Amino acid sequence: MIFSSKLIEDAVQEFSRLPGIGKKTALRMVLQLLKMDEQEVDEFTGAVSRMRHGIRFCKECHNVADSEVCVVCVNPGRNRNQICVVENIRDVIAIESTQQFSGLYHVLGGILSPLDGVGPEQLNLSTLHQRVKNNEVSELIMALSPTIEGDTTVYYIARQLKDLPVTITTIARGIAFGGELEYADEMTLARSIAKRLPIDNYVTMK
Amino acid sequence: MIFSSKLIEDAVQEFSRLPGIGKKTALRMVLQLLKMDEQEVDEFTGAVSRMRHGIRFCKECHNVADSEVCVVCVNPGRNRNQICVVENIRDVIAIESTQQFSGLYHVLGGILSPLDGVGPEQLNLSTLHQRVKNNEVSELIMALSPTIEGDTTVYYIARQLKDLPVTITTIARGIAFGGELEYADEMTLARSIAKRLPIDNYVTMK
Numbered sequence A, B: 001m002i003f004s005s006k007l008i009e010d011a012v013q014e015f016s017r018l019p020g021i022g023k024k025t026a027l028r029m030v031l032q033l034l035k036m037d038e039q040e041v042d043e044f045t046g047a048v049s050r051m052r053h054g055i056r057f058c059k060e061c062h063n064v065a066d067s068e069v070c071v072v073c074v075n076p077g078r079n080r081n082q083i084c085v086v087e088n089i090r091d092v093i094a095i096e097s098t099q100q101f102s103g104l105y106h107v108l109g110g111i112l113s114p115l116d117g118v119g120p121e122q123l124n125l126s127t128l129h130q131r132v133k134n135n136e137v138s139e140l141i142m143a144l145s146p147t148i149e150g151d152t153t154v155y156y157i158a159r160q161l162k163d164l165p166v167t168i169t170t171i172a173r174g175i176a177f178g179g180e181l182e183y184a185d186e187m188t189l190a191r192s193i194a195k196r197l198p199i200d201n202y203v204t205m206k
C-alpha cells in the first residue's frame, strides 16, 4: 500500500502490529480516528496509555488489577474456599461474565507446553501451592482449555498438590475437546463450571 | 462482559468505538497491547496522536497531507493534465498502490446522496471547478464507485464543467456495478483506469 502521508503510514503500521489486523483493517481504523474530534482521539490514546502504564497484576491471583490486589480478591462476598485455575486473564473475564462463579481465581499465565518451551517455571505454580497450603481452600476448579496441554497441566498440578487436603475438579466437557475456552459462549461456560467433575471421574471418563 | 479492571474496561470501550470492532476483538487488541513493552505502547499511542493532531488536507486536492500541499501535488514528476476525481482518501491510497497512475487527484469528500443529506455544497466541487478553469487540465478521470450515487455525481460534475475545454472520462467497468472501489484488487483497479471511457460512450453503454 502506498500512502501519501507519513503520519497515516506510521499509524497504520502501528495498528498492523495488533493481532489479526491486516493493512486494510488498520487503514480503516486510522481513517475512522481521522474523522473523530481531536479530543476523542486524545481520549482513545489516553485510555490505552493509562491502561498500559497503570495496570498491575494481583499479588494474590495474578489477575489484572488497578491496585495491588484485584477486585475479585478484595471482594468480601467471594467464596474463599474455591479457586478457579485459568490460563489467562481472558478466561477470568469470560468466567466473570457468566456471573455464575463466586469463588476466587488463580491465573497461571499459560499452560504447560514443552514444544513451545513453556515449563512449570514459566507458570504461576509456586504461588498456587502457597495459596492452597496457607489458606482455607477446599476446592481447586481447573478451568483449562480441554487440549493435550490443558490436561497435562491439570495432572501436573494434581500431582504437585496430592498431599494437601484439597479437592481438584475440572469443568464439565460442555466445551468440545480441542476447543478454546475463551470462544465458548457464556451459557456453556457457566454450565461447565456448575457441572464440574472431581479429577478421578475425569480420568475414568476418558 | 465483566472486566476486573477499570483500566482494561476503558481501553476496550475506546477500541469498540472503531468501525467493525466488537467487544471481543477490542479485548483481544487491548490484551495484546498489555503484552507489549510500555515503550512500544507509547510508540503506538504516539503515532495515533501525531497523526490526528498533525494531519492536514492538501489545499490543492484535499488529499491527506503532512504539510500544506500533499506529496502527490508537490511531485514535479506527476502529469498535471490529468486529474483523477475520487470520493475519499482511501481511494487515493488504492489507486496510488496500483503504481499505474501518474496524474493528480481531486478528493470530493463524498458523493451526492440526497437521502443521506449530501448535496453539492458538502463536496469539494468549487475547488475542482477552479482547478479545471485555472490550470492546464485536459482530462478529468471520474473514479467513483459504480453506484447510482456515483453516476449521479459524475453527471452533476459533467454538467457543471460542460463549457470548459476538458474531457471527462470514467474508469472502465472492471468493477462490478454496485461494487465499492476500495475493495477492488490493485490489478482490476489499474486496468479500470487504463481502459477508461469518455463520458459519452459511458452513457451509450448503459
Ligand SMILES: [Zn+2]
Pocket: A058, A059, A060, A061, A062, A063, A069, A070, A071, A072, A073, A074
Ligand atoms: Zn486477585
Ligand SMILES: [Zn+2]
Pocket: B058, B059, B060, B061, B062, B063, B069, B070, B071, B072, B073, B074
Ligand atoms: Zn494534493
